[in-house]
Amino acid sequence: MLPEQPRAGVCLVRVEVQSRGVLITVRMYADVERDTAAVRTSTTDAETAVQTVREFLLAFLAGEPES
Numbered sequence: 305m306l307p308e309q310p311r312a313g314v315c316l317v318r319v320e321v322q323s324r325g326v327l328i329t330v331r332m333y334a335d336v337e338r339d340t341a342a343v344r345t346s347t348t349d350a351e352t353a354v355q356t357v358r359e360f361l362l363a364f365l366a367g368e369p370e371s
Contacts, residue, residue, distance in 0.1 A: 312336045313364045315357055328353040332360045 314333040319326055330353055331342040347353055 310337075313360070315360045317353060317357065326350075330356045330360075332356075334364060 312335070314331075314336050316331045316333075318329045318331075320329070325348055327346060327348060328350065329344065329346045331344050333342050345356055347356075
C-alpha cells in the first residue's frame with residue numbers, strides 16, 4: 305500500500321455587512337497544490353454557512369474529491 309500524498313485544502317469565509325443584513329460567502333478549495341477551482345456558495349443565514357464549512361471539512365477528511 306502506497307502512503308497517502310499530502311494534501312492541503314482551504315475554506316475561506318467572507319462576511320459582508322449590507323444595508324439589508326449580511327452576505328456570507330464560502331469559497332472551498334479541495335486541493336490548493338493542484339490549483340483546483342473554488343466551489344463558491346453565498347447565503348444570508350449563518351447556520352447554512354456553518355453547515356457548508358462542516359460538510360467541506362468532513363468531505364476533505366474523508367478524502368472525497370471536490371464536487
